[in-house]
Amino acid sequence: MSKRCLVTGSSGLIGSEVSAFFHAREFVVHGVDNNQREVFFGPAGNTRWNQHRLLQALRGFTHHELDIRDRAGVLQLIETLRPAVIIHAAAQPSHDLAARIPFDDFDVNAVGTLNLLEAARRFCPESPFIHMSTNKVYGDRPNTIFLKELETRWDYADAAYAQGIAEDFPIDQSKHSLFGASKVAADVMVQEYGRYFDMPTCCLRGGCLTGPNHSGVELHGFLSYLVKCNLEGREYRIYGYKGKQVRDNIHSADVASFMFEFYQSPRRGEVYNLGGGRENSCSILEAFEAVQKCSGRKQVHSYTDQSRAGDHICYYSDLRRMQAHYPKWKITRSLPQILEQIVASWRERLAI
Numbered sequence: 001m002s003k004r005c006l007v008t009g010s011s012g013l014i015g016s017e018v019s020a021f022f023h024a025r026e027f028v029v030h031g032v033d034n035n036q037r038e039v040f041f042g043p044a045g046n047t048r049w050n051q052h053r054l055l056q057a058l059r060g061f062t063h064h065e066l067d068i069r070d071r072a073g074v075l076q077l078i079e080t081l082r083p084a085v086i087i088h089a090a091a092q093p094s095h096d097l098a099a100r101i102p103f104d105d106f107d108v109n110a111v112g113t114l115n116l117l118e119a120a121r122r123f124c125p126e127s128p129f130i131h132m133s134t135n136k137v138y139g140d141r142p143n144t145i146f147l148k149e150l151e152t153r154w155d156y157a158d159a160a161y162a163q164g165i166a167e168d169f170p171i172d173q174s175k176h177s178l179f180g181a182s183k184v185a186a187d188v189m190v191q192e193y194g195r196y197f198d199m200p201t202c203c204l205r206g207g208c209l210t211g212p213n214h215s216g217v218e219l220h221g222f223l224s225y226l227v228k229c230n231l232e233g234r235e236y237r238i239y240g241y242k243g244k245q246v247r248d249n250i251h252s253a254d255v256a257s258f259m260f261e262f263y264q265s266p267r268r269g270e271v272y273n274l275g276g277g278r279e280n281s282c283s284i285l286e287a288f289e290a291v292q293k294c295s296g297r298k299q300v301h302s303y304t305d306q307s308r309a310g311d312h313i314c315y316y317s318d319l320r321r322m323q324a325h326y327p328k329w330k331i332t333r334s335l336p337q338i339l340e341q342i343v344a345s346w347r348e349r350l351a352i
């Protein structure tokens with residue numbers, strides 16, 4: 001009999017990719033999503049198109065219109081399904097939005113995660129529980145690393161960070177944004193269920209996760225939104241740091257393949273920094289250049305000196321821990337390949 005895989009946030013970027021990935025490996029996939037992204041971000045955040053895509057493309061896929069804040073509903077669903085693996089990718093994902101909706105942000109990110117963890121402990125404690133965390137758990141402390149300013153980007157001047165930020169980087173005593181703080185709560189709780197209850201849990205502290213299936217909006221989904229602006233000839237606003245702030249970008253398919261590796265050989269209470277690493281990093285200015293090359297359209301942009309509170313000036317993930325624990329896993333999509341796919345997908349969705 002096929003195993004069941006439960007994916008929260010299944011209509012989102014990561015959830016939809018993971019659903020397809022596990023479906024292709026003979027899992028019966030159950031997705032949980034209530035299109036909360038549209039409530040958070042307005043019509044541009046609507047993820048129903050992706051839900052319908054999955055329902056059409058994945059035979060046997062079941063959509064559950066459930067809010068992860070609904071504790072009784074979450075307990076009941078996991079009791080009924082007893083999935084072989086739980087992938088938790090539902091969240092309020094925006095740094096900036098969280099300050100406007102602190103209760104919703106914490107209830108979804110922290111309490112929603114606890115609801116899932118406790119349901120897992122009661123009904124399927126041996127099933128790997130994979131949680132999408134974020135590099136914002138490190139707050140703005142990465143900004144204290146000595147940096148050098150290059151022509152188009154910032155970079156670490158301290159050789160200790162030549163490979164990027166590793167998992168032992170401190171997570172407290174810095175400014176996180178309320179989003180970063182609610183994700184810290186979830187991250188520590190997921191680790192605790194691993195250590196205290198000996199469950200196979202892990203936290204994946206994402207850099208910029210991206211790909212063609214993102215419903216990118218200004219407040220979340222950097223490359224997706226940037227490409228959308230480029231194609232629509234809409235202004236992209238840069239917030240501070242001269243547009244040289246650096247993010248590392250990873251295709252959602254490479255995120256899904258790591259999750260599958262973890263599922264196959266789970267560990268307990270683990271933490272991994274999961275991004276594109278130095279190789280797949282770019283600054284906003286460099287992203288403009290690369291997207292222009294791909295789309296043939298000039299990027300329209302404006303600049304304000306006001307940076308986003310708690311934003312990283314330079315961040316790329318040190319991938320060595322992941323690669324040491326799971327040597328078969330690697331990044332398979334380069335940044336230009338990722339951009340090509342995002343451009344093609346927005347062209348289709350916007351009919352440009």
Ligand SMILES: NC(=O)c1ccc[n+]([C@@H]2O[C@H](COP(=O)([O-])OP(=O)(O)OC[C@H]3O[C@@H](n4cnc5c(N)ncnc54)[C@H](O)[C@@H]3O)[C@@H](O)[C@H]2O)c1
Nearest residue numbers: 009011012013014034035036037067068090091132206209
């Ligand atoms: N995309 C990134 O750059 C990035 C970076 C670091 C970490 N992450 C983390 O990865 C995870 C997935 O991110 P994403 O980019 O796929 O986000 P997304 O917004 O595309 O997908 C999240 C999905 O969860 C759903 N959702 C939100 N609240 C819900 C609730 N209360 N109940 C049920 N469903 C709900 C939304 O409708 C949406 O479809 C999140 O935890 C996010 O914090 C993302």
